[in-house]
Amino acid sequence: xxxxxxxxxxxxxxxxxxxxxxxxxxxxxxxxxxxxxxxxxxxxxxxxxxxxxxxxxxxxxxxxxxxxxxxxxxxxxxxxxxxxxxxxxxxxxxxxxxxxxxxxxxxxxxxxxxxxxxxxxxxxxxxxxxxxxxxxxxxxxxxxxxxxxxxxxxxxxxxxxxxxxxxxxxxxxxxxxxxxxxxxxxxxxxxxxxxxxxxxxxxxxxxxxxxxxx
Amino acid sequence: xxxxxxxxxxxxxxxxxxxxxxxxxxxxxxxxxxxxxxxxxxxxxxxxxxxxxxxxxxxxxxxxxxxxxxxxxxxxxxxxxxxxxxxxxxxxxxxxxxxxxxxxxxxxxxxxxxxxxxxxxxxxxxxxxxxxxxxxxxxxxxxxxxxxxxxxxxxxxxxxxxxxxxxxxxxxxxxxxxxxxxxxxxxxxxxxxxxxxxxxxxxxxxxxxxxxxxxxxxxxxxxxxxxxxxxxxxxxxxxxxxxxxxxxxxxxxxxxxxxxxxxxxxxxxxxxxxxxxxxxxxxxxxxxxxxxxxxxxxxxxxxxxxxxxxxxxxxxxxxxxxxx
Numbered sequence: 062x063x064x065x066x067x068x069x070x071x072x073x074x075x076x077x078x079x080x081x082x083x084x085x086x087x088x089x090x091x092x093x094x095x096x097x098x099x100x101x102x103x104x105x106x107x108x109x110x111x112x113x114x115x116x117x118x119x120x121x122x123x124x125x126x127x128x129x130x131x132x133x134x135x136x137x138x139x140x141x142x143x144x145x146x147x148x149x150x151x152x153x154x155x156x157x158x159x160x161x162x163x164x165x166x167x168x169x170x171x172x173x174x175x176x177x178x179x180x181x182x183x184x185x186x187x188x189x190x191x192x193x194x195x196x197x198x199x200x201x202x203x204x205x206x207x208x209x210x211x212x213x214x215x216x217x218x219x220x221x222x223x224x225x226x227x228x229x230x231x232x233x234x235x236x237x238x239x240x241x242x243x244x245x246x247x248x249x250x251x252x253x254x255x256x257x258x259x260x261x262x263x264x265x266x267x268x269x270x271x272x273x274x275x
Numbered sequence: 276x277x278x279x280x281x282x283x284x285x286x287x288x289x290x291x292x293x294x295x296x297x298x299x300x301x302x303x304x305x306x307x308x309x310x311x312x313x314x315x316x317x318x319x320x321x322x323x324x325x326x327x328x329x330x331x332x333x334x335x336x337x338x339x340x341x342x343x344x345x346x347x348x349x350x351x352x353x354x355x356x357x358x359x360x361x362x363x364x365x366x367x368x369x370x371x372x373x374x375x376x377x378x379x380x381x382x383x384x385x386x387x388x389x390x391x392x393x394x395x396x397x398x399x400x401x402x403x404x405x406x407x408x409x410x411x412x413x414x415x416x417x418x419x420x421x422x423x424x425x426x427x428x429x430x431x432x433x434x435x436x437x438x439x440x441x442x443x444x445x446x447x448x449x450x451x452x453x454x455x456x457x458x459x460x461x462x463x464x465x466x467x468x469x470x471x472x473x474x475x476x477x478x479x480x481x482x483x484x485x486x487x488x489x490x491x492x493x494x495x496x497x498x499x500x501x502x503x504x505x506x507x508x509x510x511x512x513x514x515x516x517x518x519x520x521x522x523x524x525x526x527x528x529x530x531x532x533x534x535x536x537x538x539x540x541x542x543x544x545x546x547x548x549x550x551x552x553x554x555x556x557x558x559x560x561x562x563x564x565x566x567x568x569x570x571x572x573x574x575x576x577x578x579x580x581x582x583x584x585x586x587x588x589x590x591x592x593x594x595x596x597x598x599x
Contacts, residue, residue, distance in 0.1 A: 112429050123587070131474060131537050131563055137356065138534035140541060141555060147497050148528065148545050148553050157523050161547050
């Protein structure tokens with residue numbers, strides 16, 4: 062074995078010298094092989110300096126198991142329900158402050174307290190409460206953003222029903238209102254126009270019939 | 276005895292009509308050597324079991340109805356969540372030690388409102404179209420985030436530059452065969468690094484909905500079901516991505532829901548239809564994450580100090596044991 066020099070050109074010459082009586086073709090092939098080897102050694106050295114990508118083999122069984130478990134976990138999670146529950150919790154705990162005008166359950170609580178007292182007194186108080194709350198609501202409505210137009214409509218409904226000053230009709234109206242919302246399931250901002258129109262229709266007919274009855 | 280037809284094969288004892296056969300008491304279906312016959316007998320046995328089960332159910336239901344009000348309450352069905360192996364590191368809400376830890380860990384400046392999150396999203400080398408689009412959508416979901424291409428830059432060199440430019444978090448989305456499959460989330464000024472396996476990534480156009488795109492409002496954050504100590508720290512990591520004051524006008528909510536060690540990310544727009552009803556509409560990308568490892572310092576695969584690694588042989592032994 063002959064150790065070739067580190068210098069590329071000198072090594073080529075050494076190949077020629079050592080294989081002096083061999084045919085030309087074989088000497089050429091030797092030199093080609095030598096060139097190939099040096100080039101790939103250079104490439105190895107360059108690559109080890111750069112970032113190496115580590116290949117981690119996927120284990121088929123484990124992948125399948127994890128995918129299956131993920132599906133089951135997704136079903137068990139019931140994400141939509143969980144998110145809705147959480148949002149309603151936050152609404153109840155008043156994290157949204159005054160943006161959403163759902164004073165209903167506060168109203169109901171006040172009513173329940175007053176039901177314990179005599180009825181006539183409570184009715185008078187309720188009327189006053191109505192007035193106060195709706196006045197406050199009306200003020201708030203004007204300052205509100207247009208994005209919450211749905212809630213504005215609800216407020217308008219409440220103010221119109223306040224004229225009758227009967228709690229039952231309010232509840233009916235609210236039920237109707239929620240039904241009207243239920244007819245076209247809200248599909249987000251894109252579809253807001255349709256429920257909006259329906260609500261206006263309801264508003265026009267309802268008060269007129271009521272005034273006729275009165 | 277010609278047993279070519281599979282419809283009425285004889286049984287093990289060889290008598291022609293299976294109904295009138297008497298098996299020795301220790302006979303089981305698995306002792307028949309002939310596969311066809313064995314299969315037939317097994318199916319028959321299964322049918323019998325099912326019939327018995329149904330009959331039992333009916334009987335129980337009748338008894339329940341007969342008892343009426345005095346019937347015992349219905350048993351709660353066992354679920355994996357019910358049967359979960361109790362984890363010692365479950366966080367008690369009133370735990371002082373945990374509260375003290377949280378006041379002094381790396382997220383304290385965020386939770387004390389001293390820092391505003393600023394996030395850098397990048398990918399592994401040469402991202403393909405899907406990953407790029409996913410990065411862009413993620414950038415719209417997370418406020419104050421920037422996407423940068425990684426042109427062969429080493430993470431270890433990127434990190435000091437990020438810290439210099441005041442980034443608080445770094446997200447690297449790893450890609451394999453044209454789909455994103457890994458996520459590295461690193462809290463920058465010397466914070467923990469979490470490595471996740473990402474699966475079932477859905478881009479916005481693949482989600483069935485008819486909504487618009489997420490607006491620029493700061494979304495709310497919901498973190499569900501992070502019970503153990505480890506889960507708690509991961510939850511805080513996710514919370515640290517979003518600015519503190521959500522703009523309720525935008526009505527957007529980003530949810531990280533942990534179920535059985537899989538973290539599902541969803542981005543919704545909500546609207547309160549009434550006091551007891553809320554409608555949600557999904558916009559934005561969705562993906563699921565599974566935690567692979569949590570490292571104490573910033574990203575360093577060789578010399579880092581691992582707080583938690585998922586070791587398959589030790590941790591995957593029980594179906595009812597979860598770590599998050």
